[in-house]
Amino acid sequence: MPAPPYLRIVEDVKARVARGELKEGDRVPSTRRLAQDWGVALATAAKALTVLAQEGVVRAEPRVGTLVTSWRPGAGPRAQAGARRLGGGEHELTRERVVAVAVEMADAEGLAAVSMRGVAGRLGASTMSLYRHVRDKDDLVGLMIDAVLGEFPLPEEPPPGWRARLELSARLQWAAYRRHPWLAWVTSLTRPRPSPGLLRHTEWALAAVDGHGLAPDAMMRIHILLYSYVQGIAANLELEQQAQAATGLTDEEWMDRNAPYPALLAQGGYPTFVKVVEDLGGDFELDLDRLFEFGLRPLLDGLALIIERG
Template identity: 55%
Template sequence: MASQSGPPFRRIADEIARRIAEGTLAPGERVPSTRQIAREWGVALATATKALTVLRLEGLVEARPRVGTVVAAREPAPVAQQRAPARHRAASTALSDHELTRERIVRAATDLADVEGLGAVSMRSVAARLGVAAMSPYRYVNSKDDLVLLMADAAFGEETYPDEPPQGWRARLELAARTLWRIYRRHPWLAQVGSLTRPLMLPELMTHAEWALAALDGHGLDPETMLDLHVLLYSYIHGIAVHLEREAQAEAATGLSEDQWMDHQAPAFAALTTATRYPVFTRVTSTCKDGYDLDLDALFEFGLKPLLDGIALMIETPPSRRP
């Protein structure tokens, strides 16, 4: 039975460790997320994050991007044997305030957002992940809002472009689109930051904008049209990417995978396809070969071609005949 003494995060960590030791949670199986811990034990997200951090330091769990925190593959020792040495391991693994840097804070916050979502990021949760005092990150970052901007700038800076661009505007725009898509795929939370009408003024994001605008430059397009086409391409990528994090949030909230959720919707779907009000929908969905699976990666590639085809028509149309 878990200890009833000690700080809340320690009691939570001990209880999850007990479940792992008893086999209730098997290797590779997801452990409760920070949101689930907060809900089950009635604690703050920072406390939940600290509990998971302790378990990671003890080697009982590991974080897997877009999967969550899972039970580590190796066989854990009994809780009673772990507790005393675990505190020494946690103390030796945690950073001291002298070792803390802005870059480490941003990296820790990014890792947390990649696994748990942007909502799990706070100054306290990042401090808990790093094993430092709750107020220590404020010496390097003023607020959570500033931290999220630093995270976004760092994420956009993870991909660069070749010094020698490929031949032709289309190849350059394809490269820009796929580069941004890879970044959003790696960091699904990123699409939740900022909006199209209030763009982020981030140096690393501007690198992608500069590349796209340079691809459109020199083809007789007026400045407004160049900017419109750039925003259209960016919004296309961003508009699909925003659903990466929403799907992860929905799965965390419901406990259902996308396929499981669709199975639950079968009665409602059947009711729609048997109604007479939607004949085209019924015909199309019933005659789809092997059914229709919405794959965001496939949808991104599918939509990119007609979008670039439309830009090609504008570029290849003489300026005097453009609308």
């Protein structure tokens, strides 16, 4: 009976280390690269890296990747334990390291791939050791949110004028979503998390429109509207990442194979859509960055009618 795919990946990486193709400190292929090279799901590739970390073959290094340790084939349990310690292990665990590895996993595989067990495995530590640093996965996700928003901090001194302040906040949020697509799916409007990073943007937006004679509910709605605009577009970043992983096709490749839905359009009833598509002549690219830019200025123009009217 053939070995399961994740074990074949594990044995392949070990063999490459044994042959000297991968040396101590070298980066091993990322989860996404392994999934592509082996034709497996991201979860399968992630499981392989977790097993390799548990066996002391690799270690996760935040903002660097997964690196080969001093592990060598045929080493006894004591030597393998030493490799795990050199790779990090429980005695070097910190909250910051746990969060950084969780963010790295979410960036590469999506938030669904992040679990306490998976993060511990990637760190070469026991699952229980993580609970000395975070309460549970929900706590971990909250810390992840603050960590990635902290990469794009709001300045100490805001620019002059409400419009410049709101635009800056929107652009910083977009940059965070762009780098970390999973973020849009854990920042709920209806069930907001008590996140210092998110609350700083709320405070910034409310302070930007304060002093213009607006009612409190209008101030809050302006903040929510701008936040929803950025988050709503950003939600498609994670969806596209998941779709590419599942199909192996980029959005353009998928559209080439499926657009313009011939069977559906053949039924009739969509004359305007057909006309617009024909007039475009295939010269339309749904670029989310351009869409964000396209709508931001008109949105701020519309808010000006409310804010400057007071």
